[in-house]
């Protein structure tokens with residue numbers, strides 16, 4: 001079992017100065033490599049000796065991965081941009097306040113100063129059975145300790161569970177899905193640009209990973225198109241304490257309306273499944289309808305269809321329904 | 335090469351987790367090597383077949399037999415193809431993700447597993463009640479046939495016994511499939527207790543960690559064995575000289591000539607037209 005160690009285990013530390021060098025290192029070390037961004041998730045794994053990489057590739061010296069650039073009618077955010085930088089960036093404040101809200105709700109100011117957006121969307125689940133080194137499905141075993149008759153699973157999944165009931169902890173992830181962002185992933189064999197929605201994967205697809213990243217892959221940037229710039233946004237995160245804590249359930253939506261009816265909408269939730277879920281059925285149901293209490297209720301009821309609570313997390317079902325309702329009605333109606 | 339994957343229980347005991355996926359690649363490789371080796375052998379070998387003249391003579395002798403001889407009843411064929419479909423779904427859903435093609439596979443896998451289990455149950459009942467149950471099994475009595483078949487494969491013209499209803503290769507294959515199939519189905523149904531299905535109340539603690547490990551290893555070993563076995567089966571089904579058997583699995587019958595060419599009429603007795611008519615008359 002996990003023992004909290006104060007010192008780092010030994011590993012080879014590599015500090016490349018360019019993406020090309022980083023990709024070479026990742027290619028050379030394959031499964032033995034670990035990408036280090038802000039270290040806020042990484043250091044837990046390494047110090048607890050649960051993950052034992054031989055080579056740690058520290059991205060902090062790669063200037064190409066830092067900062068926010070205007071790109072076409074949208075923005076390109078380097079993977080190593082800190083959450084604080086995201087929150088403070090004028091273009092994000094002005095046009096994409098949904099991302100600002102989401103990033104600002106993550107953790108604490110100190111963590112946001114250090115934690116990067118690339119690390120935030122690529123971080124591992126916070127299921128404590130898995131994180132304390134229990135040999136569960138996600139760790140390569142054949143059991144989910146969080147889904148047993150005696151398990152402590154108040155924070156776990158109500159949707160999309162497939163053997164493993166862990167949830168995705170990222171606050172920026174649902175906002176990026178709602179903004180129709182794309183993830184730029186590079187490896188030695190080239191670059192691919194993946195919709196944010198497809199960047200995250202559930203246990204049915206791969207029970208040992210939270211994202212599509214394979215050994216050798218590097219997330220270099222996140223692109224946000226202009227499509228949703230300045231739209232009507234809603235972000236809400238419910239957590240046990242108002243600082244530090246991960247979301248029990250969060251919701252992010254981007255919407256445009258003509259004052260009466262909803263014309264376009266994208267809505268995503270997190271904290272309820274192993275990947276942030278885009279609620280397509282809800283989007284389809286509310287498009288063309290009035291932004292009313294009735295539509296919000298319809299959306300909330302639709303959102304929780306198929307939810308299957310565990311022993312201790314049934315509260316997530318009404319919580320998710322209400323957050324989705326509020327996302328449709330907007331802050332003023334909430 | 336690792337054969338098994340080990341983990342640890344919450345109490346720190348070393349426990350079996352499942353097989354190493356190296357075994358999947360090994361089985362795939364073995365299946366492919368077998369078919370390449372056999373195909374090369376068939377091209378180069380002096381394999382002894384019954385001559386046309388010999389079969390002609392047999393046809394004259396047995397001209398009272400019907401022109402089409404039933405080899406597989408409709409029920410037997412349905413079972414075979416349902417089982418084959420389920421088996422392919424099971425193998426693809428189990429091993430495509432291992433080969434890097436990722437998709438949500440678990441539900442498809444256990445559903446196909448239930449179809450397989452149901453079809454096997456049907457087959458056991460059907461074979462026990464309506465078919466000649468023992469005609470498919472192998473035992474010490476088959477040693478002379480085994481010897482004769484090997485010698486024929488090596489080009490010798492030997493008088494030893496010809497197959498009854500099922501050639502020895504078929505029966506040996508059936509034996510292997512029975513072992514692997516039952517192991518995979520019994521372990522698979524047990525494993526369903528660990529996943530969410532409408533059939534069982536999930537209980538991951540039903541068995542001890544070590545016993546679960548054995549169940550997973552059994553399932554994995556039987557699964558990878560089936561990869562090699564299915565490759566061999568498909569290979570034989572598409573070999574030109576075996577088409578008559580494959581065709582009979584579709585149509586249900588073989589011709590009188592095929593029957594006489596490949597089988598021993600004493601070991602697989604077929605009713606003559608006259609005997610059949612007589613039986614029908616006395617039945618009326």
Ligand SMILES: Cc1cc2nc3c(=O)[nH]c(=O)nc-3n(C[C@H](O)[C@H](O)[C@H](O)COP(=O)(O)OP(=O)(O)OC[C@H]3O[C@@H](n4cnc5c(N)ncnc54)[C@H](O)[C@@H]3O)c2cc1C
Nearest residue numbers: 035037038039040041042107115116118119122171219245
């Ligand atoms: C006490 C605490 C509370 C927190 N609360 C919240 C919260 O409420 N909401 C929230 O959203 N987050 C929360 N976090 C997470 C935090 O916000 C960090 O963003 C997150 O831990 C990872 O960011 P990082 O830059 O430190 O990445 P790291 O820890 O260095 O990396 C995280 C993972 O991503 C991988 N990775 C990082 N960058 C890349 C890249 N460019 N390409 C490929 N893989 C990459 C790493 O290999 C690692 O597996 C919390 C963290 C702590 C410690």
